[in-house]
Amino acid sequence: MNTADLGLPVDVPSTALFTDQYELTMLRAALKAGTAERRSVFEVFTRRLPDGRRYGVVAGTGRVLDAVENFRFDAGVLRFLRERDIVDEETLDWLAGYRFSGDIWGYPEGEVYFPGSPIMRVEGTFGECVLLETVILSILNHDSAIAAAASRMASAAGDRPLIEMGARRTHELAAVAAARSAYVGGFATTSDLAAGFRYNIPTVGTSAHAFTLLHDNERDAFQAQVNALGRDTTLLVDTYDVAEAVRTAVEIAGPELGAVRIDSGDLLLVAHRVRQQLDELGATDTKIVVTSDLDEYAIASLAAAPVDAYGVGTQLVTGSGHPTASMVYKLVARAESGAEGAPLVPVAKKSSGGKTSIGGRKWAARRLDSYGYAEAEVVGTGPVPDALADRQLLVELVKGGEVVAREPLDAARDRHAAARADLPLSATQLSRGEPVIPTEYVHGGSGS
DSSP states (O other), X not given: OOGGGGTOOOOOOOXXXXXXXXXXXXXXXXXXXXXXXXXXXXXXXXXXXXTTOSOEEOOOHHHHHHHHHTOOOOHHHHHHHHHTTOSOHHHHHHHHTOOOOSEEEEOOTTOEXXXXXXXXXXXXXXXXXXXXXXXXXXXXXXXXXXXXXXXXXXXXXXXXXEEEOOGGGSOHXXXXXXXXXXXXXXXXXXXXXXXHHHHOOOBOOOOOHHHHHHSSSHHHHHHHHHHHHOTTXXXXXXXXXXXXXXXXXXXXXXXXXXXXXXXXXXXXXXXXXXXXXXXXTTOTXXXXXXXXXXOHHXXXXXXXXXOOEEEEOHHHHTGGGOOOOOEEEEEEXXXXXXXXXXXXXXXXXXXXXXXXXXXXXXXXXXXXXXXXXXXXXXXXXSXXXXXXXXXXXOEEEEETTEEOOXXXXXXXXXXXXXXXXXXXXGGGOOSOOSOSSOEEEEOOXXXX
C-alpha cells in the first residue's frame, strides 16, 4: 500500500541497488551492442508450488509498485558504481536518467496462483526491464511465501482471529513485510508497530513473562497491568502455576477480564482446564489466547479446544517451512529489431533439469465449473477465447511508467478471502497433495 494514502510520513529509499551485479553488466553489454532499447517482455512465474501446497498467494504487489517508483540512481549510487568499476561511463550516463517508462501487468494482490501462472508481466525496453529482476523477485518471493503460510493458518483457524507476532524471529525490515503479507493472507492483527505505522494494520500487545518476573509476585504484576490498561486487558498466566494465575487474574480484574494468554505446555489440555476454571469463576466472557511456536498443523489440532485466538511467530515469518515461493523472472518475448513497432517474437530457455520456460506474452484466466468453483488455470498466448474473456486474471498495474493500480491493503485481504473461497474445498486440506486445480496451456502466437 502507498503510505501517502494514509498521510504517513514514511519515505521509501532508492531501490536501485536492490539488484544483482549481472543485471548491470548485461545492460552495459546491451548498450554497447545496440540492443538495450529493444522492446522486451519479462514474466514472473513459478514452475512448481512448495511441496504439499495446494495453491499460492500473490503478495507484495503494492511493495513492488513502490520499489519501481523509487528505482533511481542518485549521485551516491552512481559514485559507488564508478569507484568499483562495475559499469563504464556510457552506462553511468544511461543510469543517471533511469526512470521505468514501460507497462506492468499482474495478478492483483491477494489473488491465488498455480504453477505456470504469469504472476507479473513487465514490458518495456530490455535495459529498463532487466534491471528490475532482483528487486521484483525478492519482494514477491518473500511476501508470497509468508502470505501462503498465513492463508493456510487462517483456513485452519476458521473464524478465530490470528495475531502476527514474529518480528523477533526475522530481520527487522523483513518483519514489517511479513506482517503486511500475513494480513493479506488472513491474519487480523500484528504486534509489530512499524507494520502498523506503515500499513495501518491493527496492532495488539500487552505483556511478556519479564513483566511478571519484574514484580515480587504474580498478583502485583497483574494488579499493575490492570491498573494501567484496564480490566479488558490480556493477562499472561503461565509464568508459574496456571490455575493459581487464572484464579488471581479473575480476583483482580473480575469477570470483565478481557483474556488470558497461554504460552507453554499442552495447549489442548491446558485450554480446556482454563476454560472450565474461568467459567466456574464467573468469567464466562473472558477469552483464551494461545501462543507457543504454532503452525497451521498445531492450529488445526486445536480446533476442538476452547481457544478464541492464536498468536503465531516463527513458523509464519519463515513461511512455515517454505520461506520462498521459488518465482523466476524470465524474458519470454522480444522485438525482432530495435525499430519502432517491430513485431515481438517468443523466446524461451530450453534446458534439462526442469528449468525450461514457455515463450510468448501470456494471458491467464480461471475457468469455473458448473458450481462456480475453479476447475483450471488457463494460460495462453495470442487471442483470449471468448468463453474466458471475462475471467482474465491480469490487471494493469503500471502504464507508461505511472502506477495506476494502488489500493488499500484491506482490498488485497478481501480479495484473497474471496479467491480462496472460489477454490475447491480440498484447497484447504493440510495433507500433502498436488495443486488443487491444473494449469492448462493454450498456444496461439506471440500475443504481440
